[in-house]
Amino acid sequence: MFKRAFIIGTGLIGGSLAIAFKKRKLVKEILGYDRSLENLNKAESLGIIDRQAELKEVNECDLVIVSVPVLSIPSVLLSVFPMLKKGAYILDVGSVKGYVVEKVENKIPPGIDYVPLHPVAGKEISGPESAEERLFEGRTVVITPIRNERWKKIEELIEAIGAVPIYMDYKLHDELFAISSHIPHILSFANVNLLREMNVNNVRFLIGTGFKDFTRIAKSNEEIWADIVIANKHYVLKAMERLFKGWSKIKKAISCSDRAKLTGLWREARLFREKLDG
Amino acid sequence: MFKRAFIIGTGLIGGSLAIAFKKRKLVKEILGYDRSLENLNKAESLGIIDRQAELKEVNECDLVIVSVPVLSIPSVLLSVFPMLKKGAYILDVGSVKGYVVEKVENKIPPGIDYVPLHPVAGKEISGPESAEERLFEGRTVVITPIRNERWKKIEELIEAIGAVPIYMDYKLHDELFAISSHIPHILSFANVNLLREMNVNNVRFLIGTGFKDFTRIAKSNEEIWADIVIANKHYVLKAMERLFKGWSKIKKAISCSDRAKLTGLWREARLFREKLDG
Numbered sequence: 001m002f003k004r005a006f007i008i009g010t011g012l013i014g015g016s017l018a019i020a021f022k023k024r025k026l027v028k029e030i031l032g033y034d035r036s037l038e039n040l041n042k043a044e045s046l047g048i049i050d051r052q053a054e055l056k057e058v059n060e061c062d063l064v065i066v067s068v069p070v071l072s073i074p075s076v077l078l079s080v081f082p083m084l085k086k087g088a089y090i091l092d093v094g095s096v097k098g099y100v101v102e103k104v105e106n107k108i109p110p111g112i113d114y115v116p117l118h119p120v121a122g123k124e125i126s127g128p129e130s131a132e133e134r135l136f137e138g139r140t141v142v143i144t145p146i147r148n149e150r151w152k153k154i155e156e157l158i159e160a161i162g163a164v165p166i167y168m169d170y171k172l173h174d175e176l177f178a179i180s181s182h183i184p185h186i187l188s189f190a191n192v193n194l195l196r197e198m199n200v201n202n203v204r205f206l207i208g209t210g211f212k213d214f215t216r217i218a219k220s221n222e223e224i225w226a227d228i229v230i231a232n233k234h235y236v237l238k239a240m241e242r243l244f245k246g247w248s249k250i251k252k253a254i255s256c257s258d259r260a261k262l263t264g265l266w267r268e269a270r271l272f273r274e275k276l277d278g
Numbered sequence: 279m280f281k282r283a284f285i286i287g288t289g290l291i292g293g294s295l296a297i298a299f300k301k302r303k304l305v306k307e308i309l310g311y312d313r314s315l316e317n318l319n320k321a322e323s324l325g326i327i328d329r330q331a332e333l334k335e336v337n338e339c340d341l342v343i344v345s346v347p348v349l350s351i352p353s354v355l356l357s358v359f360p361m362l363k364k365g366a367y368i369l370d371v372g373s374v375k376g377y378v379v380e381k382v383e384n385k386i387p388p389g390i391d392y393v394p395l396h397p398v399a400g401k402e403i404s405g406p407e408s409a410e411e412r413l414f415e416g417r418t419v420v421i422t423p424i425r426n427e428r429w430k431k432i433e434e435l436i437e438a439i440g441a442v443p444i445y446m447d448y449k450l451h452d453e454l455f456a457i458s459s460h461i462p463h464i465l466s467f468a469n470v471n472l473l474r475e476m477n478v479n480n481v482r483f484l485i486g487t488g489f490k491d492f493t494r495i496a497k498s499n500e501e502i503w504a505d506i507v508i509a510n511k512h513y514v515l516k517a518m519e520r521l522f523k524g525w526s527k528i529k530k531a532i533s534c535s536d537r538a539k540l541t542g543l544w545r546e547a548r549l550f551r552e553k554l555d556g
Contacts, residue, residue: 120484120485120486121486122486122488123487124488139486140483140484142484164483166480166483166484168484172478175476176476176478176481176484179469179472179473179476180473180481180484180485180486180489181485181486181488181489183469183472184469184488184489184492184493185488186528187465187469187492188492188547189543189544189547189548190521190524190525190528190547191457191461191462191465191521192547192548192550192551193524193543193546193547193550194457194461194517194520194521194524195457195458195550196546196547196550197520198453198454198457200450200454202444203454203458203554204553204554205418205442205444206398206418206420206444206446206454206458207398207458207459207554208398208399208400208458208459209401210400210402210459210462210463210494210495211458211459211462212554212555213491213492213494213495214462214465214466214491214492214494214495215462215551215554216488216491216492217488217491217492218544218547218548218551219548219551219552220548221548222540222541222544222545222547222548223541225540225544226537226540226541226544227537229532229540230532230535230537230540233532233533233535236532237529237532237533239472240525240529240532242472242475243468243469243472244522244525246468246471246472247468247518247522250464250468251515251518254507254508254511254514254515254518255511255515257508257511259504259505259508262500262503262504262507262508263500263501263504265467265471266467266496266500266503266504267500268471268474269466269467269468269470269471269474269496269500270467270470270496270497270498270499270500272470272471272473272474273470273493273496273497274497275482276481276482276485276490276493277490
């Protein structure tokens with residue numbers, strides 16, 4: 001499908017895309033660059049990329065993937081745009097779209113297709129060593145298109161790696177993921193810190209599987225997540241506000257032993273959550 | 279170890295204890311009672327209990343397990359205490375200990391051993407049909423002893439079903455579980471409700487595994503959990519207060535794009551959480 005791809009940022013998502021492209025023969029040659037030389041060397045020695053390259057070599061590529069921490073995506077896109085050859089596709093895979101799209105949408109050179117993506121396939125681990133061929137299989141990749149252009153080919157690329165493309169307005173995307181992903185991370189980190197501050201002996205043996213699952217995402221890389229919540233601060237703060245209002249109601253209900261209020265609220269949550277499975 | 283046990287409340291925990299006792303031949307005969315006749319019939323037809331019994335038959339048992347919703351435990355204990363025969367053990371398995379212990383500790387008849395337990399083995403499903411023999415294997419059972427009595431035999435019983443007894447002061451227990459279990463449930467239900475209120479189409483395909491794990495506990499029975507947080511309201515409200523203070527700091531840090539503050543707080547959480555595994 002593509003002759004030469006350039007992966008900027010060879011971590012979990014960039015690395016996994018590179019492997020998936022290669023194994024399925026969707027791209028002939030894959031070049032890579034990473035700000036961290038250690039990561040870049042790892043990606044090369046693990047065979048994730050064919051070879052290391054300098055950024056200026058994007059001018060010989062027909063597919064460029066920007067998979068760097070989200071706060072850096074706009075500047076990387078803006079510096080790469082002028083170097084691209086006509087007809088090239090450039091994608092970013094950040095978890096926040098508005099922060100990126102609004103900074104670059106008026107600066108896309110003619111003849112270049114920029115397609116903002118969000119592969120919903122995060123893990124709590126990161127780096128090239130965590131990359132895997134099948135990370136995207138059966139997963140959703142959100143496309144938040146900004147112009148009516150040639151993203152059909154990108155839809156095909158997504159399907160070719162076993163994922164399912166879903167189109168969404170970038171603002172709705174950011175509002176949704178504030179609630180379905182960013183707030184959970186903030187809460188999970190916060191709850192772990194509450195427990196940490198208690199300094200209980202043998203706490204490892206006293207926590208149940210509920211707490212472990214609830215806080216698995218608190219093992220996520222804190223730099224990546226600080227970037228994400230800052231990039232999406234508008235919707236994250238809005239969701240925190242709403243959560244706090246609900247929180248106050250629950251506090252009051254507990255305080256008054258208002259069992260009916262609690263079971264009513266939680267029953268709705270349970271029924272909704274049960275439908276998300278399968 | 280025991281001739282005849284009586285399980286009051288034949289749901290997940292009571293039912294699983296009954297099965298574990300039988301399969302390991304720790305108890306000769308197991309009687310059962312449940313407020314819900316449907317559950318009781320299920321427990322009998324599944325072979326979890328040997329037969330249904332009336333509560334007054336506790337007078338022929340040397341082991342009584344009270345595994346009813348936590349708000350009902352004190353009244354069940356107080357009504358059963360006078361019927362027990364000398365030398366009998368009575369255990370409760372509620373997830374909150376102070377609420378129970380403080381209501382009954384001065385009313386234990388002489389010659390009776392009441393041992394408050396908390397098997398840390400909950401699941402998000404409930405009822406006799408979810409009971410399983412190996413629920414307690416490798417799990418901790420917290421014992422919050424209230425008098426220096428003959429709980430050694432209960433320690434042996436716990437070990438005989440493959441679990442690990444840990445002794446703890448009941449107040450510390452309740453403060454710890456407010457943070458490690460009750461707050462996570464409250465947050466998980468609340469976050470699911472935020473998502474529900476967004477009314478997004480196809481939301482099932484847009485959530486990642488992070489959200490699913492984070493909200494698995496929101497599939498828990500809301501009646502059981504309303505009881506638990508109300509029974510433990512002192513420590514739950516205290517923990518909510520602390521969480522809210524941390525929350526305000528995080529909100530401020532996000533609002534000011536204070537990356538160093540966020541990564542500092544979350545790094546500590548991540549390192550602590552990583553140590554809880556394995």
